[in-house]
Amino acid sequence: KRTDMAYKELTKEIIADFDKYLRVEKGLSANTLWIYTMPLLSLTDKAWRRGIVRTDPFGEYNLEMQETDRGYLTEEELRTLANAVFVKKQTSLVRDMFLFGCFTGLSYIDIKTLTHDKIQRMDFDGEEWIITRRTKTRVSSNVPLMEIAKELIERYRGLAGGDLVFPMPSNNVCNSHLKQIAKACGIHKEIGFHIARHTFATTVYLCNGGTIEALSKILGHKHISTTQIYAEVTNRMVSSDFRAISGNLAAMQRSVLEKKDRKQDGKRVRRSLQETA
Known part of the structure; x- marks a missing residue:
């Protein structure tokens, strides 16, 4: 050793x-x-x-994190968390940072290191975008800003050091507050910033008509296959919702089917009478 x-x-x-x-x-x-x-x-x-070594020994080494289905917040849970009021300022700050992740798809480290120069107004649509590279993979991640994300940026403008956008607490502090937030909101899930990223991909983006191709660009994935996990999660959400809706409409469906059967019986009776006439 x-x-x-x-x-x-x-x-x-x-x-x-x-x-x-x-x-x-x-x-x-x-x-x-x-x-x-x-x-x-x-x-x-x-x-x-820096020239300390002549060749990169990791040059041909390939290792990537495997995306796993870690869960997400439902629309109702997200709304509850967004509307909750907290006495402690730091708890409110952590909740707001989590919300920013839910509406941008950025990871904890990418929110923590986000600077104002990475927020640019684009000529082609006149909207503000976050133009950056993911800290973990160095892959470009271009995120159009939704209104709630813009509001959060303005809320904390000037409160962080240097050109940083947010006065982001440490990861441990954030996780501690997120446990309290989940409990206060009646959310029975262990939430962290990876959950915020998954929530953006599923509840916020795909479930509202976004495409896998665009989502892959926003999240900064190297391969679109990495993004497919969110499509699978969304399909399960659709299936679950469909079963619930189908169950709620069971009585109406039976009524429609019974009416259809009665019409078919009526047609058969009329046809039989015509044949015997």
Whole structure:
């Protein structure tokens, strides 16, 4: 066992062995493996860019987080959370940051690092957009701003340091407040900023007519296949709603079918009478 290693010792073979060790011997999932590997990849990338190492040992290494169905807020839950009133200012701030995620699809880190220069008014539609790159993947993410997102930006203008848009608390502080918020709103889910991102994709965007192709661009996904999970979630929502609606309309459906049967019986009787006449 070693506690350190020189950059020049970090080869493609060492990285492959490290990957195999975590996957096979430790039985880690791809997402957990990503968490362990990304800090090392980030440091090595910086060393390569600064000329400390001649080649990037991670150049051919491919590892992506696997999107999982982590849940989302329903429209009713989202409305309840948005209308809730909190005494503590920091609780209100965290709720507002969560709402911003629900209406932009940005992750916690992308909201925390958002600066005013990334908010631009576009010539082609005259609307304000967030033009940025995702911190996690460096893939471009272009988000048209809805009215509630614009209002939240104005609400906290000038309250953060430098050019930052929001005075965002730490992730741990946010998670602590989100637990209190969920409890106060009667939301029986463990909510975090990943839930806000999923809520944007499903409840806010796809369920209101947005397309998978556009959603993929907004979320900054490398591959549209990553976005497909939201379509599957939305299909389940539609199926569940349809079953509920169908159940509510059961009596009306029976009435219509019975009326149709009576009409068919009437036609058969008239036809029979005509044949015997």
